[in-house]
Amino acid sequence: MPASPFTFRPATARDHPFLEQMLLEAAAASGDILTPDTLASQEHTFRYVAEWGRATDVGVIAVDELGVHAGAAWARLFDRAMGSPAFLGEQIPEITIAVAPDFRRRQLGTALLTELADAARAAGFLALSLGVETDNTAAQQLYRRDGWALHHTAGDYTILSKDLRTPHSG
Numbered sequence: 001m002p003a004s005p006f007t008f009r010p011a012t013a014r015d016h017p018f019l020e021q022m023l024l025e026a027a028a029a030s031g032d033i034l035t036p037d038t039l040a041s042q043e044h045t046f047r048y049v050a051e052w053g054r055a056t057d058v059g060v061i062a063v064d065e066l067g068v069h070a071g072a073a074w075a076r077l078f079d080r081a082m083g084s085p086a087f088l089g090e091q092i093p094e095i096t097i098a099v100a101p102d103f104r105r106r107q108l109g110t111a112l113l114t115e116l117a118d119a120a121r122a123a124g125f126l127a128l129s130l131g132v133e134t135d136n137t138a139a140q141q142l143y144r145r146d147g148w149a150l151h152h153t154a155g156d157y158t159i160l161s162k163d164l165r166t167p168h169s170g
């Protein structure tokens with residue numbers, strides 16, 4: 001198999017603009033067409049990047065061989081009171097992932113999930129959660145192949161979880 005053209009690095013507070021861009025991609029996949037100007041007013045979406053860089057935030061940025069940002073995956077803790085349908089516990093971060101359109105179907109989403117799981121495990125987390133629109137076929141397929149387990153459904157959302165205690169075997 002040829003070497004991957006992507007490298008991965010931790011997402012820092014300075015990556016906030018790129019994470020916003022990726023969050024807009026994720027929102028668009030759920031039918032929410034937002035812009036950088038309208039994002040901050042959508043609290044249920046903006047919370048995934050608001051004040052990015054907290055001590056418990058974990059994220060990974062993928063960069064291609066020219067240094068172009070190709071995608072990101074990140075995990076963040078929320079309070080139960082925030083009412084996210086994917087809330088599974090105070091110590092179970094919820095993930096967000098998006099690959100920039102030009103870089104899709106090159107196994108980058110898969111690689112980002114692996115990198116993020118490794119980073120979250122290294123940070124001491126035991127599990128991850130996510131909510132995905134039931135008709136987001138691309139993401140549903142990606143997660144299924146990555147070994148995520150169905151936790152429950154909530155309206156149009158499927159809530160999945162990933163146990164980090166055993167490394168993913170591929």
Ligand SMILES: CC(C)(COP(=O)(O)OP(=O)(O)OC[C@H]1O[C@@H](n2cnc3c(N)ncnc32)[C@H](O)[C@@H]1OP(=O)(O)O)[C@@H](O)C(=O)NCCC(=O)NCCS
Nearest residue numbers: 026029098099104105106107108109110132138139141142
């Ligand atoms: C979902 C997403 C991250 C996948 O990224 P990606 O880099 O294209 O994913 P991969 O190349 O690793 O794909 C892995 C597998 O997922 C499935 N898959 C990915 N995109 C697919 C698509 N458009 N249609 C059907 N299956 C798809 C395939 O099984 C694929 O394997 P294959 O290419 O060998 O057939 C990307 O499509 C994206 O950014 N979408 C918008 C944001 C989003 O929906 N985020 C998730 C919100 S919950």
